Amino acid sequence: MDEKKDRRYIKEIIKEYNARFATWGPSDTWDLDQFKTLENLIFDATDIDVNANTLKRFFQQRTGNPQLATRDALCRFLGYTGYTDFVLKQTQTPRETQAPAAGNIQEECISEAVAEKEQKPPVKSKEIPVPVKKSSRIYLYVPLTLLLVMGGYLLYTLKLKDWYTEYLISKIKFSAVNIKGAYPLTATFSYKIPPRLLDNIQLVYEEANGDTSVKKLTRDSGRVNATYIAEGDAFCHLQYKGQTLKTINVESRKPGWSVFTRNERKNIFKPLPIRQAYTKEGYVSLPLDSVPPDARPGHLFVSYVYYKDKLVDGDNFILEARVRNSAKENAIPQADEIMYILSDTGMHGFAMNENGYAYIKFISGEKTIKGDDYNLSRFRFNPSEWHVMSIKVANKKSAFYVDGEKILDMEYNKSIGTANELILRFKGCGAVDYVRLRRLDGSLVYEENFDSPL
Numbered sequence: 001m002d003e004k005k006d007r008r009y010i011k012e013i014i015k016e017y018n019a020r021f022a023t024w025g026p027s028d029t030w031d032l033d034q035f036k037t038l039e040n041l042i043f044d045a046t047d048i049d050v051n052a053n054t055l056k057r058f059f060q061q062r063t064g065n066p067q068l069a070t071r072d073a074l075c076r077f078l079g080y081t082g083y084t085d086f087v088l089k090q091t092q093t094p095r096e097t098q099a100p101a102a103g104n105i106q107e108e109c110i111s112e113a114v115a116e117k118e119q120k121p122p123v124k125s126k127e128i129p130v131p132v133k134k135s136s137r138i139y140l141y142v143p144l145t146l147l148l149v150m151g152g153y154l155l156y157t158l159k160l161k162d163w164y165t166e167y168l169i170s171k172i173k174f175s176a177v178n179i180k181g182a183y184p185l186t187a188t189f190s191y192k193i194p195p196r197l198l199d200n201i202q203l204v205y206e207e208a209n210g211d212t213s214v215k216k217l218t219r220d221s222g223r224v225n226a227t228y229i230a231e232g233d234a235f236c237h238l239q240y241k242g243q244t245l246k247t248i249n250v251e252s253r254k255p256g257w258s259v260f261t262r263n264e265r266k267n268i269f270k271p272l273p274i275r276q277a278y279t280k281e282g283y284v285s286l287p288l289d290s291v292p293p294d295a296r297p298g299h300l301f302v303s304y305v306y307y308k309d310k311l312v313d314g315d316n317f318i319l320e321a322r323v324r325n326s327a328k329e330n331a332i333p334q335a336d337e338i339m340y341i342l343s344d345t346g347m348h349g350f351a352m353n354e355n356g357y358a359y360i361k362f363i364s365g366e367k368t369i370k371g372d373d374y375n376l377s378r379f380r381f382n383p384s385e386w387h388v389m390s391i392k393v394a395n396k397k398s399a400f401y402v403d404g405e406k407i408l409d410m411e412y413n414k415s416i417g418t419a420n421e422l423i424l425r426f427k428g429c430g431a432v433d434y435v436r437l438r439r440l441d442g443s444l445v446y447e448e449n450f451d452s453p454l
Contacts, residue, residue, distance in 0.1 A: 006065065009087055014059055016078055023377060027059040036333050050071040077219040079352035168194040169245060173187045174238050179249040180344050182309060184229045187250050189236055192221040208232025208252060215411045232271040253307040259286050260303040263295035276452050278321060283449045289328050303425040304432050312437060312445050313418035314343045320390035321424055322433035325383040331428035334359060335383040338425040346416030348391050350400045352381045364398040364411030394440055
C-alpha cells in the first residue's frame with residue numbers, strides 16, 4: 001500500500017475519532033491530557049499501550065508514516081479487527097458483472113456446432129483383462145490396513161485425546177467461600193474433578209507476599225481449607241500438569257488502616273503500614289519514596305484502606321471524607337479521587353477527576369453509571385483543592401455529594417449487606433484529612449482525623 005493512500009486512510013481514521021469524541025472538539029485542538037485519556041481508553045479496550053505523545057503526533061499529523069501497530073490499535077478501538085480490516089471496509093465496492101453481448105453468444109454457438117460436426121468419434125480399443133492373483137491383493141490390503149491403523153492412532157493421540165481432555169477440563173467445578181476478611185484468614189475451597197484428571201491436579205496457595213505452597217488432591221471431590229497470614233491480595237490456583245486452569249482471589253485484610261500501592265499494568269501490588277503516610281500537617285499522604293520504584297510511573301494508584309468486620313449496614317449510612325490530589329501529592333493525570341465502601345457481596349462508590357469524564361463513575365449495588373456511557377463533562381472538579389466527598393444511602397437509594405452539593409443520585413435493587421471496608425483511592429499518592437461514618441440518624445459509627453499516628 002503506497003504512502004499516499006496511507007495518508008488518505010489516516011485522515012479517515014481521524015475523521016471517525018472526531019465524530020466519536022465530538023464533545024472534545026476537533027482533534028487538532030486536543031491537549032495532552034485528552035490524549036492521555038484516549039491512551040487509557042484504548043488500553044482498556046484493546047490491551048495495547050499507545051503513548052499519549054504518539055497519539056498527539058498521529059492526530060495532529062506531525063509524523064510522516066505512523067507505525068502499523070499504532071494504526072492497528074486505533075482501528076481496533078473503533079471496532080475493526082485492525083488497520084487492514086479498516087482499509088478493506090473503506091475500499092470495498094459491489095462487484096460489477098457484465099452480460100455477454102448477443103452477437104458474441106451467436107458466434108460462440110456457431111463455433112461450437114462446427115467443432116462438434118467436424119469432430120470424429122474416437123476409435124474404441126479392445127481391452128484385454130489382466131488377471132490379478134489373490135496373493136498380490138493381500139500385499140495391497142496389508143499396507144492399507146496398517147496405514148489406517150496408524151492414522152487412527154495418530155488422530156487419537158494428536159487430536160481426539162486432546163479434545164477429550166479439554167472436554168473433561170470443562171467439567172471441573174471449583175469455588176470458594178470466606179475469601180475476604182481480617183487475617184489470618186481461613187478460606188474454604190470446594191472442588192469436583194473428573195477422576196481421569198485427578199493424578200495431574202494440584203492446588204497452589206499464593207500469599208500476598210509471594211510465598212506459595214502446593215497441595216495434591218487425593219479425592220475427586222470434596223473441600224479443603226487454607227489459611228492466609230499475609231495482608232493483601234492472595235490467590236488459590238487450580239493447576240493441571242502445571243498449567244493454571246482457574247484462580248480464586250482471596251483478600252486478606254489487616255484490621256484497621258493500611259496503605260496499598262498498585263500499578264495494574266505492571267501487576268505490582270504492595271501493602272504498607274499507615275504510619276508511613278502521616279504528615280506534620282495532620283493528614284495522611286504516602287511519600288513517593290515509599291512506593292516501589294517499578295510502580296511509580298504513569299499508572300500508580302495509592303489506596304488508604306480501613307477494614308473492620310460488621311462495620312455498618314451497607315444499605316443505610318452516611319460516609320464522608322476530606323481529600324485532595326495535587327502536585328504536592330504526586331498526582332498523575334487525570335488525578336482521580338475515588339471513594340468506596342464495600343461488603344463481601346457489593347459496593348457503593350464514585351470517582352471524580354479533572355476533565356476526564358470518561359473515567360467519572362458512580363456505583364451502587366448492581367447499578368453503575370460511567371462517563372463513557374453518559375456525558376458527564378458537566379462536572380468541573382479541581383482535585384488540587386481540598387474537597388469533601390460523601391455518600392448517603394437510605395433504603396437502596398444512593399446520593400453522591402461534593403462539598404455538600406448533590407451531584408447525582410440513583411436506586412439499586414440488590415442489598416449489599418453489612419459493609420466492612422472503606423477505601424479512598426487516588427491516581428498518584430493523594431491525601432486524606434479525615435473520615436467520618438454515621439448512621440442515618442446522625443450517630444457516629446467511626447471517625448479518624450489523622451492528627452496523630454495510630
